[in-house]
C-alpha cells in the first residue's frame with residue numbers, strides 16, 4: 001500500500017478578498033497561516049511523516065508547506081518546487097472579484113469559468129505584464145509552455161505527466177510524499193486518481209489547509225481517500241469555496 005497526502009494552501013489574501021487568483025503570487029492571510037500550522041499539527045498527531053515534498057512556484061503553497069513541516073519538526077525535508085503544480089492559470093479573470101464578476105456576467109457564466117472541464121477563461125494579452133513569459137520567476141521555462149489562460153483540461157495536461165514522470169516513481173521507491181498545491185491543480189490529480197467524469201469534477205471543491213490522504217493498493221489503484229480533521233468543519237469549508245462564485 002502507498003499513501004500520498006495532498007494539501008491545498010491555507011486561505012490566501014485573495015481568497016479572503018474573493019478574487020480570481022490563478023498564477024498571481026499572493027501570500028497567505030492570517031487565517032491561512034493558522035490553517036497551514038493546523039494541517040501540520042494534524043499530520044503529526046495522526047502519525048504521518050514524509051521523505052519528500054512537492055510544491056508549486058507560488059508562495060501561498062510554498063509557505064503552507066513550510067509552516068506545516070515546521071509543526072511536524074520536519075523543516076529539513078527535501079522540497080521540490082515545480083511550476084507544473086501551479087494553480088490553473090485564470091487568464092484575464094485574475095484580479096477580478098468573483099461575486100462582482102457573477103453580478104456582471106451571471107452566476108452561470110462564472111460557474112462555467114470556474115468549474116467547467118474544458119472552457120478557458122478569457123486569455124491575458126501577451127503584452128500584459130502578468131504574462132508568465134514576461135516574469136522572472138519563469139525565466140528558465142520554455143516560453144512556448146507557459147499559458148495565458150487554462151481550463152482544467154489544460155491544467156491536467158501539465159499536472160498529470162509531471163505526477164507520472166516525477167512523483168509516482170518516488171512513491172514506487174517507497175518514498176512517502178506530500179504535495180502542497182492549489183484548488184485546481186489538486187482537482188486535476190483528484191480527477192485522475194478517482195476516475196471522475198467531466199461532470200463529477202465540476203462539483204468538487206477543495207477546502208483550504210486540510211490534509212487529504214490517498215491510499216493506493218499494490219496495483220496502484222486508489223483504495224481509500226479521506227480528509228483529516230473535523231468532518232462538519234471541512235464540509236462547511238467546501239461549501240464556502242463553492243459559493244465564492246455567487247453574486248451575493
Ligand SMILES: O=C(O)[C@@H](CO)OP(=O)(O)O
Nearest residue numbers: 019020021022087114183
Ligand atoms: O482563484 C483561484 O485561483 C481559484 C482558487 O482560489 O479559485 P476557484 O475556486 O474559483 O477556481
